[in-house]
Amino acid sequence: QKEVEQNSGPLSVPEGAIASLNCTYSDRGSQSFFWYRQYSGKSPELIMFIYSNGDKEDGRFTAQLNKASQYVSLLIRDSQPSDSATYLCAPSGSARQLTFGSGTQLTVLP
Amino acid sequence: GAGVSQSPRYKVAKRGQDVALRCDPISGHVSLFWYQQALGQGPEFLTYFQNEAQLDKSGLPSDRFFAERPEGSVSTLKIQRTQQEDSAVYLCASRAAGPYQPQHFGDGTRLSIL
Numbered sequence: 001q002k003e004v005e006q007n008s009g010p011l012s013v014p015e016g017a018i019a020s021l022n023c024t025y026s027d028r029g030s031q032s033f034f035w036y037r038q039y040s041g042k043s044p045e046l047i048m049f050i051y052s053n054g055d056k057e058d059g060r061f062t063a064q065l066n067k068a069s070q071y072v073s074l075l076i077r078d079s080q081p082s083d084s085a086t087y088l089c090a091p092s093g094s095a096r097q098l099t100f101g102s103g104t105q106l107t108v109l110p
Numbered sequence: 111g112a113g114v115s116q117s118p119r120y121k122v123a124k125r126g127q128d129v130a131l132r133c134d135p136i137s138g139h140v141s142l143f144w145y146q147q148a149l150g151q152g153p154e155f156l157t158y159f160q161n162e163a164q165l166d167k168s169g170l171p172s173d174r175f176f177a178e179r180p181e182g183s184v185s186t187l188k189i190q191r192t193q194q195e196d197s198a199v200y201l202c203a204s205r206a207a208g209p210y211q212p213q214h215f216g217d218g219t220r221l222s223i224l
Contacts, residue, residue, distance in 0.1 A: 043216060090152075096165075097166065
């Protein structure tokens with residue numbers, strides 16, 4: 001089992017819809033969880049982080065964390081074509097480095 | 111302020127050559143990380159520095175890979191006797207001290223070994 005599992009996609013949603021991205025992790029020691037967005041040929045860009053169970057909202061983005069189920073998700077409301085990118089889930093566990101999933105490729109269709 | 115700066119952006123080398131990749135972290139960030147990213151994959155951890163101390167090098171794939179950060183600021187990742195499987199994007203990230211601080215990434219160096 002990989003440490004961080006994400007559906008690789010591609011995930012396609014129409015413009016204006018809600019995009020739902022999911023991530024499961026195996027390290028129960030993980031304390032904080034980061035979502036990065038990576039455009040093709042660019043570096044990962046932090047868009048959300050969460051460290052408490054429940055929901056955290058920031059603009060069109062909502063992160064949801066369930067530590068008991070070892071599950072974290074990212075919802076993007078009112079999806080825009082500019083949201084088309086690969087989304088990387090990265091728990092920060094007992095080690096200081098991030099362990100990334102392979103990413104979910106999202107395409108928002110105009 | 112300035113972000114993480116990496117150079118060169120692109121590097122092409124022949125198999126067997128040595129290469130050096132540079133990372134200039136955000137000023138004041140004590141932690142510095144190197145990652146390797148293959149096409150279609152997430153970044154894979156290589157090594158971690160806290161100031162000038164290399165605290166974790168468990169991700170370095172072989173003894174051909176060497177990293178240093180002698181003054182606790184700029185870091186260099188060196189790959190000796192490059193192989194084709196070393197072709198990847200090498201990402202550097204830095205992080206401020208304190209809990210729950212995120213890592214900020216540079217634009218990476220795309221390394222191609224011919």
